[in-house]
Amino acid sequence: MLTLDGVTVRFGERAALDAVDLDVAEHETVCVLGPSGSGKSTLLRVVAGLQPLDGGRVLLGGADQAGVAVHRRGLGLMFQDHQLFPQRDVAGNVAFGLRMRGASRAEQADRVRELLELVGLPGAERRAVAALSGGEQQRVALARALAPSPRLLMLDEPLGQLDRTLRERLVVELRSVFAQLGTTVLAVTHDQGEAFALADRVVVMRDGRIAQSGTPLEVWQRPASEFVARFLGFEN
Ligand code: ADP
Ligand code: MG
Numbered sequence: 001m002l003t004l005d006g007v008t009v010r011f012g013e014r015a016a017l018d019a020v021d022l023d024v025a026e027h028e029t030v031c032v033l034g035p036s037g038s039g040k041s042t043l044l045r046v047v048a049g050l051q052p053l054d055g056g057r058v059l060l061g062g063a064d065q066a067g068v069a070v071h072r073r074g075l076g077l078m079f080q081d082h083q084l085f086p087q088r089d090v091a092g093n094v095a096f097g098l099r100m101r102g103a104s105r106a107e108q109a110d111r112v113r114e115l116l117e118l119v120g121l122p123g124a125e126r127r128a129v130a131a132l133s134g135g136e137q138q139r140v141a142l143a144r145a146l147a148p149s150p151r152l153l154m155l156d157e158p159l160g161q162l163d164r165t166l167r168e169r170l171v172v173e174l175r176s177v178f179a180q181l182g183t184t185v186l187a188v189t190h191d192q193g194e195a196f197a198l199a200d201r202v203v204v205m206r207d208g209r210i211a212q213s214g215t216p217l218e219v220w221q222r223p224a225s226e227f228v229a230r231f232l233g234f235e236n
Helices: 040-048 090-094 096-100 105-118 134-146 164-181 192-198 216-221 226-231
Strands: 002-011 014-024 029-033 055-060 075-079 152-156 185-189 201-206 209-214
Touching: 002 040, 014 040, 014 055, 014 209, 029 040, 029 192, 040 055, 040 075, 040 152, 040 185, 075 134, 090 096, 090 105, 090 134, 096 105, 096 134, 105 134, 105 164, 134 152, 134 164, 164 192, 185 192, 192 216, 201 216, 201 226, 209 216, 209 226
Parallel strands: 029 185, 029 201, 075 152, 152 185
Antiparallel strands: 002 014, 002 055, 201 209
């Protein structure tokens, strides 16, 4: 589904991404984990087409994305700093990507109803987004990202602003939504609990490079380096 082949991004002297190779298979959930500044957000921006490359290639469904506009990549984006549209109600937010594609009103209404049920907000169409709790707003943002059936859903610290208990609950719900829809997911977090609960595969980054990639169990049981072990909390 997604291939990064030697992707390099520099800011001055510093490589935010240093020849990164990564493959994400269809229906797979990959969580990118790593300390602040390790290049996680840059990785997502590169895939989204929001960040020019200094080297390498990004392929989606086998096609090189060089020169392909952001809105033509077939992605769903849910970034921490992406706010809902406050002047629209819940349905207006969820239907955003469908309107852009010219879906009929009836199609929009059906899809919105289906998605709100899926994210645990049945019947919330006419609610004002300002009146929603933080957790409810995250669910609406998720429904909005999923509405156009993206071939790849990308999440950047999606639950970062929520409290611990709510995050743990939402992670379980996210996993079930992705399984039901067969969504391919590339998610970024600095929270290992979140990554381990959500991911089929975990990728640990350090200084713009992949320090380790494996199933949560593999990474947990056999950290590839002292850095990974320390990052996972095996202090000694
Ligand atoms: P993370 O999301 O893992 O915290 P980022 O991808 O945001 O890391 O950043 C990786 C590195 O690139 C950091 O050193 C950061 O300071 C640098 N960086 C990211 N974006 C920019 C930018 N627009 N201009 C300059 N440096 C940047
Ligand atoms: Mg980041």
